[in-house]
Amino acid sequence: MAIAAAALAVTATLAGCGSDDKTSTDSKASSTVSSSAAAAAPAPSAEALQALLTTFADPAKPAADKAKLVVGGDKRLTNIETMNQGLANYQVSFAVGEIKTDGNKADAKVSVTSPHGTMPDVPMSFTYADGAWKLSDAGACTILGMARANCQP
Known part of the structure; x- marks a missing residue:
């Protein structure tokens, strides 16, 4: 969880430093969501x-x-x-x-x-x-x- 939180914090910081171009920000935001979803482990049966x-x-x-x-x-x-x-x-x-x-x-x-x-x-x-x-x-x-x-x- 700490690694995922750190990755989200770094991604959010980088997103804030980008250009004002809306498509650039949107692609970074969707990248953040898919990265955190990939890091979550499903409960094993x-x-x-x-x-x-x-x-x-x-x-x-x-x-x-x-x-x-x-x-x-x-x-x-x-x-x-x-x-x-x-x-x-x-x-x-x-x-x-x-x-x-x-x-x-x-x-x-x-x-x-x-x-x-x-x-x-x-x-x-x-x-x-x-x-x-x-x-x-x-x-x-x-x-x-x-x-x-x-x-x-």
């Missing part, structure tokens, strides 16, 4: 976050595709490849509940079900980036750790 987690844990999906689902995911490619190998014949599912959003951040409690049972209320964090909700690095590391593909600091 449980279904959307569950689909994200399911795709991330699917061993049939290439690691490079999964890396795009994680903020800074490129640095986790080796971990994701290890997870893919470990989950090759292993079924994992997720149920997302209790989502709390704050701007472009969301935290949820996730139940993780595997052949060994269900682990309820696993805290998972997400970030809205590049126009989509993504797993935060910490959230990815939680799942990677469960798959014995631990993240190194």
Whole structure:
């Protein structure tokens, strides 16, 4: 929110310094509106976050595709490849509940079900980036750790 407010303040200042030409001011004002609308993160649904987690844990999906689902995911490619190998014949599912959003951040409690049972209320964090909700690095590391593909600091 602070970044959006600062961007609006800078845009308003620049608009005030422009020429008296009405079309110039109108285009700057519409630019301001579209910029702030693009910065607002829509609230994530449980279904959307569950689909994200399911795709991330699917061993049939290439690691490079999964890396795009994680903020800074490129640095986790080796971990994701290890997870893919470990989950090759292993079924994992997720149920997302209790989502709390704050701007472009969301935290949820996730139940993780595997052949060994269900682990309820696993805290998972997400970030809205590049126009989509993504797993935060910490959230990815939680799942990677469960798959014995631990993240190194």
